[in-house]
Amino acid sequence: MYRRVSIRMRKHFVSVLVLCVGMIASFSARAAADPSKGKTLFQQNCASCHNVHKKLTGPALAGVEERWVDKKLLHQWIHNSASVLASGDAYANALFNEYNKTPMTQFPALSDGDIDDILAYIGKEATAVAAGPATPAAGGATTGTAEEEGGNGLLFGIITLILAVVALILMQINSNLNKLAADKEGIATPEPVPFYKNKAYIALAILLLFIVGGYFTINGAIGLGRQKDYMPEQPIFYSHKVHAGINQINCLYCHAGAEKSKHAMIPSENICMNCHKVINEYSGPTLYTAEGKKVNGTAEIQKLYDHVGWDVTAKEYTKPGKPIEWTRIHNLPDHVYFNHSQHVVAGKQQCQTCHGAITEMDEVHQFAELSMGWCVNCHRTTKVQFADNKYYSIFEKFHEQVKNHEIDSVTVEMVGGTECQKCHY
């Protein structure tokens, strides 16, 4: 009797184990193609020509995997589109002709894993819209990162839970077997305590809660106020791509503060009206929101007029204006000191290094993490333009060393860029 039961128990145990391993394996297989990694890769390599939902230089990429019969060929295309065209593939050549024979950049450096990540991101973006408008980050602060980290956190949570259940089952089996063995030998044992009264289980549950709770609290606290990729909906659909990209308006025309002061500053309505007293219609390429909705540029210009009280037909201000309340995107905590002119003028840094390809963005999103590690890493690796820069004339020792070829460059760190008090009040 003991043997039979024990074999049944073991079979049961083995199947539970197989089930768990299977579940964990399927989770990690899904996690292998990481859409958040893909998103970064996409933004770095593809976003200059592609958008998931709309046609730019290249096709909109939503649903692209269905358009390619062979995933291997799709990989080859992204690695080296010319080789696919040369092989005479009909679909690829038709597409190439449709896009006026614009060659796509080759990406030999991307691994197959990288490409799977990018495709996973495209797939996720495409379905997010199909399932209804993606939640615009109206609530603010943590939306962007919380969602991505939540994905991983959930996975770990589920695995932990499965492991806990396995542990519970194993303990239960163990105690049952002990009891059976004892019964067989005729030793009287007390009835087993039900698991919810068992001290060991209660202790285990408390420990588990503690770990999971702690994980989320700490994660939340670190991410608090961080909002990479934050892209709020603005009161007017004002496109940087139209202004700074297509029409080549200099960033400093509107953000003059970036050169002169701590803050780059958002332009006042007067600056808009310098041009828009005349430009009252939009006739450029069709604009879309990130959710893929069409935008009527002329109606958006009218919103500007409504704010400043301008009458288009009378060509004069007829009403008192009310300021446009742009939603602020970048926001460092109060205890951090950051100065634009220091970076743009003294440091000679490009806006794009910190803000991404603004000239490609219809709606601005936060490109950099704005974490302390982000600032410090750049200060460690970036060389300051030392020679002929008045700003650094006080560092005589370094000038001496450069002249004597003892050092060939000076990093921001060497001029004090990683000292706490430089960035913290």
Ligand code: HEC
């Ligand atoms: C210089 C612009 C450019 C860049 C950068 C670029 N592409 Fe393309 N891509 C194109 C063009 C243009 C086409 C259309 C075919 C052609 O003309 O070669 C295309 C076509 C494609 C297609 C086929 C689309 C379809 O509808 O079947 C895929 C997939 C693709 N690109 C993926 C990528 C990925 C992934 C990246 C980034 C790693 C990337 N592209 C970067 C310009 C670009």
Ligand code: HEC
């Ligand atoms: C014609 C005026 C104009 C020009 C030119 C312009 N911007 Fe802007 N910029 C704005 C306005 C208005 C906003 C606020 C609305 C928004 O966020 O889209 C803004 C917002 C921004 C923001 C986000 C600010 C925040 O809230 O954190 C950044 C970053 C930015 N611009 C960078 C640039 C860069 C870089 C360039 C040049 C490539 C540029 N801008 C050119 C008008 C302009």
Ligand code: HEC
């Ligand atoms: C230096 C001139 C200039 C300035 C300054 C300027 N614009 Fe424009 N704006 C343009 C041009 C050029 C177009 C494109 C017209 C076209 O293609 O038909 C445009 C188009 C637009 C459009 C329609 C396309 C879109 O982006 O949605 C809106 C809305 C707009 N501007 C709002 C603003 C606002 C708000 C400001 C102030 C922050 C501003 N503009 C400042 C020149 C300017």
Ligand code: HEC
């Ligand atoms: C070294 C990185 C860096 C460079 C270079 C840089 N910015 Fe910024 N920018 C930031 C940070 C960080 C913030 C957030 C500042 C804050 O919250 O106090 C910011 C904020 C902004 C804002 C929001 C309003 C403000 O002043 O806080 C605008 C607009 C802006 N930047 C435009 C520009 C333009 C235009 C350039 C190029 C001329 C530029 N930035 C160059 C890092 C940079």
Ligand code: HEC
């Ligand atoms: C893309 C690279 C880059 C990033 C990112 C960056 N910095 Fe800098 N930073 C520089 C350079 C280059 C200088 C040198 C200019 C100078 O000496 O003032 C500098 C100088 C400084 C200085 C003056 C240091 C000194 O010794 O006087 C401060 C303060 C500073 N950065 C703060 C920040 C903060 C805060 C952040 C993050 C929000 C940040 N920086 C992000 C490149 C960067």
Ligand code: HEC
């Ligand atoms: C180059 C600029 C820079 C330097 C140098 C720097 N910090 Fe920071 N620090 C930041 C920024 C930016 C944040 C805000 C990070 C965020 O919001 O996630 C920050 C945040 C912090 C925080 C809050 C916790 C957090 O991660 O948000 C502490 C504590 C801190 N720094 C301590 C220090 C100490 C101690 C030093 C010296 C060893 C130092 N910092 C040097 C830029 C800097």
